[in-house]
Amino acid sequence: MKFGEHLRSSMNKEYFWYYIDYGTLKKALKTGYVSDPTPENPKPDPKPWTEENEKRFVSLLESELDKVFNFQKIKSEEIVRRIQASEKEVNDVVARLDTATDARRHSVRPPVAPPSDEDFLLLEQVLSDIIADVHDLAKFTQLNYTGFQKIIKKHDKQTGWHLKPVFAARLKAKPFFKDNYDAFVVKLSKLYDLVRTKGNPVKGDSSAGGTQQNFVRQTTKYWVHPDNITELKLIILKHLPVLVFNPNKEFEEKDTAISSVYFDNTDTWELYMGRLKKTEGAEAIRLRWYGGMESDQIFIERKTHREDWTGEKSVKARFSLKEKYVNAYLSGRMTVESIFEKMRKEGKKSEQEINDLEQLAREIQYRVISRRLEPVTRTFYHRTAFQLPGDARVRISLDTELSMIRDDNLDGRQRSGNNWRRMDIGVDWPFPQLPPDDIDRFPYAVLEVKLQTQAGQEPPKWIRELTASHLVEAVPKFSKFIHGTATLFPDRINLLPFWMPQMDVDIRKPATRRFGIQRPLASTSLSANETPEDDESDEDESDEIQVRARARGAAPDGRPSLEEVEPNALFEEDGNSLDIEERIAAQPLPGDEDYPLYDSDEESVDSDELEEARRVGGRYYYGKLFQFYTHRFGHALINGLKAIAPGPRPTSLPAPEQRGISVMGTERSVKRFMAPKGKRIHVPVRVEPKVYFAAERTFLSWLEFSILLGTIAATLLNFGNDYITFASSWAFTILAAAALLYSLVLYMWRVDKIRKRRDVKRVYYEKWGPTVVGLGLVTVMMVNFGLRARQAGFTSRDGGSGHFGSGRGSMGGEL
Numbered sequence: 001m002k003f004g005e006h007l008r009s010s011m012n013k014e015y016f017w018y019y020i021d022y023g024t025l026k027k028a029l030k031t032g033y034v035s036d037p038t039p040e041n042p043k044p045d046p047k048p049w050t051e052e053n054e055k056r057f058v059s060l061l062e063s064e065l066d067k068v069f070n071f072q073k074i075k076s077e078e079i080v081r082r083i084q085a086s087e088k089e090v091n092d093v094v095a096r097l098d099t100a101t102d103a104r105r106h107s108v109r110p111p112v113a114p115p116s117d118e119d120f121l122l123l124e125q126v127l128s129d130i131i132a133d134v135h136d137l138a139k140f141t142q143l144n145y146t147g148f149q150k151i152i153k154k155h156d157k158q159t160g161w162h163l164k165p166v167f168a169a170r171l172k173a174k175p176f177f178k179d180n181y182d183a184f185v186v187k188l189s190k191l192y193d194l195v196r197t198k199g200n201p202v203k204g205d206s207s208a209g210g211t212q213q214n215f216v217r218q219t220t221k222y223w224v225h226p227d228n229i230t231e232l233k234l235i236i237l238k239h240l241p242v243l244v245f246n247p248n249k250e251f252e253e254k255d256t257a258i259s260s261v262y263f264d265n266t267d268t269w270e271l272y273m274g275r276l277k278k279t280e281g282a283e284a285i286r287l288r289w290y291g292g293m294e295s296d297q298i299f300i301e302r303k304t305h306r307e308d309w310t311g312e313k314s315v316k317a318r319f320s321l322k323e324k325y326v327n328a329y330l331s332g333r334m335t336v337e338s339i340f341e342k343m344r345k346e347g348k349k350s351e352q353e354i355n356d357l358e359q360l361a362r363e364i365q366y367r368v369i370s371r372r373l374e375p376v377t378r379t380f381y382h383r384t385a386f387q388l389p390g391d392a393r394v395r396i397s398l399d400t401e402l403s404m405i406r407d408d409n410l411d412g413r414q415r416s417g418n419n420w421r422r423m424d425i426g427v428d429w430p431f432p433q434l435p436p437d438d439i440d441r442f443p444y445a446v447l448e449v450k451l452q453t454q455a456g457q458e459p460p461k462w463i464r465e466l467t468a469s470h471l472v473e474a475v476p477k478f479s480k481f482i483h484g485t486a487t488l489f490p491d492r493i494n495l496l497p498f499w500m501p502q503m504d505v506d507i508r509k510p511a512t513r514r515f516g517i518q519r520p521l522a523s524t525s526l527s528a529n530e531t532p533e534d535d536e537s538d539e540d541e542s543d544e545i546q547v548r549a550r551a552r553g554a555a556p557d558g559r560p561s562l563e564e565v566e567p568n569a570l571f572e573e574d575g576n577s578l579d580i581e582e583r584i585a586a587q588p589l590p591g592d593e594d595y596p597l598y599d600s601d602e603e604s605v606d607s608d609e610l611e612e613a614r615r616v617g618g619r620y621y622y623g624k625l626f627q628f629y630t631h632r633f634g635h636a637l638i639n640g641l642k643a644i645a646p647g648p649r650p651t652s653l654p655a656p657e658q659r660g661i662s663v664m665g666t667e668r669s670v671k672r673f674m675a676p677k678g679k680r681i682h683v684p685v686r687v688e689p690k691v692y693f694a695a696e697r698t699f700l701s702w703l704e705f706s707i708l709l710g711t712i713a714a715t716l717l718n719f720g721n722d723y724i725t726f727a728s729s730w731a732f733t734i735l736a737a738a739a740l741l742y743s744l745v746l747y748m749w750r751v752d753k754i755r756k757r758r759d760v761k762r763v764y765y766e767k768w769g770p771t772v773v774g775l776g777l778v779t780v781m782m783v784n785f786g787l788r789a790r791q792a793g794f795t796s797r798d799g800g801s802g803h804f805g806s807g808r809g810s811m812g813g814e815l
Contacts, residue, residue: 003150010143012136018071019140020064020147028057029158039620049159057155061148061167068144069174075137076179082130083187086123090191093119094199115199123195125520127188131234134184135517138230145177182253182384185233189242189386201241218452222472224445225508229400232447232471233384234517236396239462240386243395256382257427258399260288261407261420262481263373269493270371272485276497276682280307284481285364285373287326288318293426298323302364307688319357326420329361332369336361375407375416377484380429381446394460395450401429402442404484410492440487444507446480447472469515473507475499494679501681695750702743705773709736724787731780739773 007022031047093115100114148171152164171177193201224232263285264271274282284303289295301318321329321339328334336358343354367373381399388394405425407416415438416422425431431439449467451459458464467474478499486493486500713732716725746769 003146007143007147010139012140015071015075015136015140018067020068020144020151022147022151025057025060025064025151026154028053028060029155039618042620049161054159054161054163058163061151062170065148065170065174069176072137072141072144072176072179075133075140079130079133079137079184082133083184083191086126086130087187087191089126090123090194093123094194097199117198120195120198124192127192127195128238128520131188131192131238132517132519134181134188135231135234137179138181141177141179142227180253181230181233182256182382185230185237185384186242186244188234189237190244192237193241196238219448219450220467220474220476221478222447222449222467222474223478223507224398224447224472226443226445227508228471229398229445231516232466233398235466235471236386236398239460240388240394240396243385243387243389253382254292254427255290256384257292258288258290258381258383259427260286260379260480261375262286262377262379262485263368264376264485265371265373266376266408266410266492267372269485271373272482272493273495275305275479276482276495278305278307278477281305283367285367286481287420289323291427293423296323297321298326300326300329300361300364302360317360319361327418329365330368330420332365336365375420377481377488378405378407378421379403379480379484380405380427380431381480382429392450393452394463396463397448397450399446399448399480402444402446402480403429403431404440404442404480404488405431405434406438406488410489438488440484442480442483443503444473446478465515470509470511471516473509475502495682496679498681498683691754692751695747695754698750699743699747702739702746702769706736706740706743709733709739724784724791727787728780728784731783735773735776735780738776739769742769 004022004026007019011019031049031053036044096112096115099112103109103111148167152167156162156164262271271282271284275284282305286301286303288299288301289297297320299318299320301316303316304314306314319339325334325339329339339361340354340358343349343357344351349357379402381402384398384400386396386398405422407422409415409417415424425434430441449459449463451463466472479497482497483499486496709732713729713736716729716732720726720729746766
């Protein structure tokens with residue numbers, strides 16, 4: 001969809017007058033024609049772009065930037081004040097609850113009345129309204145920033161005057177798009193969790209590491225477009241609180257930073273290959289730290305992949321080590337016993353736990369030294385985790401600003417040198433000091449949903465709806481280590497992950513069902529201590545600019561009044577589209593499209609051409625009008641013929657609410673991806689022991705069939721005495737030998753492909769072998785029948801002597 005249409009359909013009614021006036025800016029780029037259009041020259045040359053035109057356009061652009069920046073600043077300050085007021089009200093209500101609880105515990109009358117359920121409900125509505133405001137402001141910011149980028153690009157393209165470098169400095173001076181909403185998310189999550197649990201939030205260990213040693217989870221991964229990140233966070237915080245890594249200090253962005261250094265053998269890349277092919281027992285070894293480079297606690301981790309048929313689950317095990325000991329440990333100069341000596345003296349862990357950690361440390365150290373593993377890839381991202389403290393049954397993490405960075409010394413450049421990590425970067429994303437060859441900035445956020453559910457138990461409904469929504473794109477088995485290594489080492493990695501072809505596809509999807517942030521139905525501009533009468537008499541000061549604009553009925557810049565604008569051009573019913581991991585397309589759900597995609601900078605459409613032709617008039621206009629209606633009629637005719645033509649129809653899938661199945665519509669775009677020369681795309685193939693057994697059973701079936709044919713041939717050869725029986729026995733013998741040889745070669749080929757996990761169609765399906773054997777049997781039987789019939793005819797003409805030629809006839813004659 002064109003961006004202008006996308007902007008009009010995505011506007012918020014309350015913010016309507018403060019969006020970028022994209023249409024006016026577009027019109028300002030038109031200078032008119034050197035002459036009036038005529039039927040002979042319907043499109044004359046445009047007038048050249050002059051300095052006066054540039055000054056007028058820049059002035060208009062500056063006024064639009066001031067308008068957007070000031071409004072965003074006012075709304076952001078308003079949200080801060082509302083959060084502060086709500087925090088005070090929530091604390092007051094919780095304090096009243098604690099006082100009443102203490103009084104009841106001591107069997108005395110409470111000094112104040114305990115809060116009622118209505119008090120918590122009202123607070124929840126107030127917080128929901130603030131959450132909706134944060135969502136609307138984030139969408140407002142994203143749309144306007146995209147609008148400025150689009151109009152600058154259009155200006156430079158049409159006029160030839162390069163405004164982008166100059167306007168980039170103006171954007172930096174008024175960075176309305178750089179507001180950090182993570183602080184809002186963390187604060188709102190804490191307040192909403194207090195209100196939702198009625199002052200009794202779940203308590204537990206919310207640290208990022210420490211007590212967690214071994215993880216066994218069911219994990220699914222998704223990509224999230226940057227346009228949907230804030231909305232996704234706000235949706236999740238209504239169900240799970242943000243897991244604060246350090247609850248004893250105020251939120252800082254670097255607290256959410258996570259860095260990991262992955263190790264591998266740069267000659268064989270065995271860890272990369274094992275993780276990519278998902279072979280049984282494949283390992284990944286990494287060193288991870290949380291926060292900035294000053295962090296002293298390093299977690300040494302090993303992830304081990306287990307196949308389902310083994311009955312075990314993939315496990316991540318780790319232990320912590322001080323940063324100053326890491327190099328000595330990896331080189332073997334530091335023994336494992338000395339690492340845990342202090343832990344044994346303190347006695348905080350049992351002897352069995354310490355022994356398990358020692359065994360893990362010993363195995364990792366042995367693998368690093370014996371396999372000559374060295375640092376190759378670093379991953380960096382900011383993680384927002386959602387989890388009940390101390391309860392790992394449901395954990396959702398969203399990794400943003402994901403970057404993969406080279407940490408090797410392969411090309412002669414000393415990045416990490418003799419150290420286990422490079423020290424020239426920290427957490428200063430987007431790392432402008434790095435050359436392009438050293439970093440890959442991933443374009444999407446990565447959502448991980450980790451569940452610990454019992455067998456047969458389904459995830460909560462809200463998780464099914466979330467992961468099946470238009471906000472995420474399922475990418476099973478996505479790995480930051482695999483993607484980073486494949487991207488950063490193109491000359492050394494020839495086997496690429498299966499999601500590489502998807503990197504060039506826009507993952508945004510239209511919303512076709514109501515899902516997302518919804519405002520409470522009731523008026524929620526009240527505070528917990530206000531009454532409806534107070535709300536009606538007092539206006540919020542922060543909304544004063546909106547009230548003035550609505551009272552005038554028109555915008556200050558002369559735009560049409562809100563009543564004069566077509567309603568459907570402003571708002572459409574909110575919706576949502578679901579998406580299953582296997583990307584099965586089926587019938588579309590009923591609903592209106594509210595979040596269309598746009599992928600074009602060209603704004604001219606058929607209606608614009610018709611309008612220009614109308615002004616020209618004459619035969620030129622009627623010709624354009626005829627082409628327009630002919631084009632529409634042709635499309636309608638083709639669609640009608642498709643509808644009535646007999647043919648297979650797709651089966652309708654269940655409603656999305658039942659199982660969270662994604663419905664994407666009947667249209668799908670097919671794009672073939674050609675791997676670069678010398679490289680292959682690895683398609684994951686699941687191989688279990690029963691696959692080998694199935695191949696063996698198939699070979700035994702072929703062997704049984706070959707033995708049966710051989711038995712028939714031997715019987716004919718031993719009991720027949722004419723040339724027909726002799727020829728038939730030879731035909732059956734050749735057919736049996738060919739089937740036996742073919743089945744043996746096919747069995748060996750299948751076993752080899754299964755062992756290599758190659759996705760070859762003939763491994764599971766073979767159409768030529770049974771077809772050839774079947775046709776061979778039919779041919780032998782028909783030839784034998786024809787010769788016997790011919791022999792019977794000759795015998796009848798000879799007077800029924802019962803023999804042919806000699807006195808002793810066929811086996812039938814003997815009988």
